[in-house]
Amino acid sequence: MAQTSATITEPAATTTATTATQAPSKKDDISHRLYEDVLALLLGTMVVSLGVTLYSESVLVTGSTAGAALLIEHATGLSFGLIFFVINLPFYWLAFKRMGKAFTIKTFIAVGLVSGFSKLTPMMVDFQMLNPVYAAISGGALMGIGLLMLFRHRAGLGGINILALYLQEHFGIRAGYFQLAVDMVILVIAFLTLPFDKVLLSILGAVVLNLIIALNHRPGRYLAAR
Template sequence: MTKPTARTTNSDTPKKDDISHRLYEDVLALLLGTMVVSLGVTLYSESVLVTGSTAGAALLIEHATGFSFGVIFFVINLPFYWLAYKRMGRAFTIKTFVAVGLVSIFSKLTPMMVDFTMLNPIYAAVAGGALMGIGLLMLFRHRAGLGGINILALYLQEHFGIRAGYFQLAVDMAILVIAFLTLPFDKVLLSILGAVVLNLIIAINHRPGRYLAAR
């Protein structure tokens, strides 16, 4: 009597349904993720710190000119949507456009709802970086980003296996070097600390093959 042959299954192979999200889940993730990011941005804005990517550029311009971060952030991201559409697909582009718009709005509304009478800059750097990293992670896992370098980072991760967090960390450091020309030395050091916290959260939790952001 022969033993029954063990039937091979593909249970270890993730199916599309395992990582797909329903519409209401995407909506909640976009709202909560951008709200968390905006709170981190507010901590940085109040403490005169900067971060990397297009958000960092927008914060630098805000500190230098006094213009609203939300408006600057929205405008800076406009050139990147074509790359997002061509490389990452229509769904990703639409979600990213919505996410950028929400961050622009929430970053304007948050200071009206939260008043910081005392804000330690070290706490602001670490907590702000962590909040932005967690918010970005939520967006990444629902096939969305915050434009700019985020789009390029996700594209490189999905097509070349380069960790999004590590790539962003390299670009963010380059942006923070420019900050030495406009901000006090101690503010830039704290900004670097926050950038490390932000990108470590993404690098540790967002790996190639998980929650793909393409079509």
């Protein structure tokens, strides 16, 4: 999801004489506990799913695998949750190779939860009237906030992000450029299949989503292990 241009990166390791000789104390250990990871996965995916529901109800799209799933949903009427889960399946091997076992397991769980919550949310919430501008801004904000929660607990949702990192590492293709190219393809398809105003609102939502991530997901701003 969208994470239309956001990528998940691990902080670079630094090896200085000072840090090499210092053992972290218990009070300096801010690694996440299991229950914290569980709560973050549940709450983060619930928030993302609510944002996805706003987009689905308003016939909007976003970037990455979530955007592709929304486009297929709008074109075929199939469930977003099922499409999103299936689209992400080919990327888990890359996630394991590039990001490690823990990240892959958390991401698999997160994708499954978003798929399930996206199916359940419309059954719990009935939109009698939904302003598309509000849906674009609020939906983008909700997805950005939910993604932040997942990023900070070493999880993600986007198979395209993982592929972009893999291509950069093995073939020298810049991850950001590849991600942008994929999102541009999704937008071109959206222009061909959706009303013009819906695409413009989708772009507005993508800007909101990426601003939230860009302003809050910076190296050094949030220090946590695991």
